[in-house]
Amino acid sequence: MKVILRKDVAALGDAGEVVAVKNGYANNFLIPQGMATRATEGTLRALETEKKQQAKKMELKRKSARDLAARIEQMALKVQAKAGESGKLFGTxxxxxxxxxxxxQGVEIDRRKITMEAPVKTLGKYEAEVKLFSDVVVRVSFEVEAEGVEA
Structure with a gap:
C-alpha cells in the first residue's frame, strides 16, 4: 500500500514523501497514529499543491532574508560596554x-542566530555572523566602545 507520510518516520522517510509499506503496518500503525494517510489520487494532488505553496513561502522568506541582509550590511553598529582604562571590558x-x-536600529533578530568567533573582551572592531535563513548568512561589523564615550 502506498501512503503519504505526515511526520518523519525513522527508517521509512520524511514528512511529505510517498512510500510503499505493507498493508498491516499502514492500517494498524501509521494511519491510526497520524503518521501517514493513504495515497489516493486526491491526496496526491493535494500533496503537490501543498509542496508548491511551501516552495513559494520558502522563496518569499529567502527573498525577505536577502533584503534584510542588505539592510544589516549597511548598518554601523556600536556596542556600549563598561571598560577599564586599559581597554579591557568588565564582562564580555x-x-x-x-x-x-x-x-x-529596527531589526529584530534572535540572539541564537548570531555567532561570534571568539568572546569579545576588549574595546575595538569585531565581526559576527548572522544566519537569517538556511543559505543567507551576513557578516556584521560592530565596534565596542566604552560606556559614556561619544564618538
Missing part, C-alpha cells in the same frame, strides 16, 4: 548585546 560582549543593538 555577547550575541544578545548585538541583537539588542540591532533591535534598537
Amino acid at each position: 560582549v555577547t550575541a544578545a548585546d548585538i541583537a539588542e543593538v540591532l533591535k534598537a
Whole structure:
C-alpha cells in the first residue's frame, strides 16, 4: 500500500514523501497514529499543491532574508560596554548585546542566530555572523566602545 507520510518516520522517510509499506503496518500503525494517510489520487494532488505553496513561502522568506541582509550590511553598529582604562571590558560582549543593538536600529533578530568567533573582551572592531535563513548568512561589523564615550 502506498501512503503519504505526515511526520518523519525513522527508517521509512520524511514528512511529505510517498512510500510503499505493507498493508498491516499502514492500517494498524501509521494511519491510526497520524503518521501517514493513504495515497489516493486526491491526496496526491493535494500533496503537490501543498509542496508548491511551501516552495513559494520558502522563496518569499529567502527573498525577505536577502533584503534584510542588505539592510544589516549597511548598518554601523556600536556596542556600549563598561571598560577599564586599559581597554579591557568588565564582562564580555555577547550575541544578545548585538541583537539588542540591532533591535534598537529596527531589526529584530534572535540572539541564537548570531555567532561570534571568539568572546569579545576588549574595546575595538569585531565581526559576527548572522544566519537569517538556511543559505543567507551576513557578516556584521560592530565596534565596542566604552560606556559614556561619544564618538
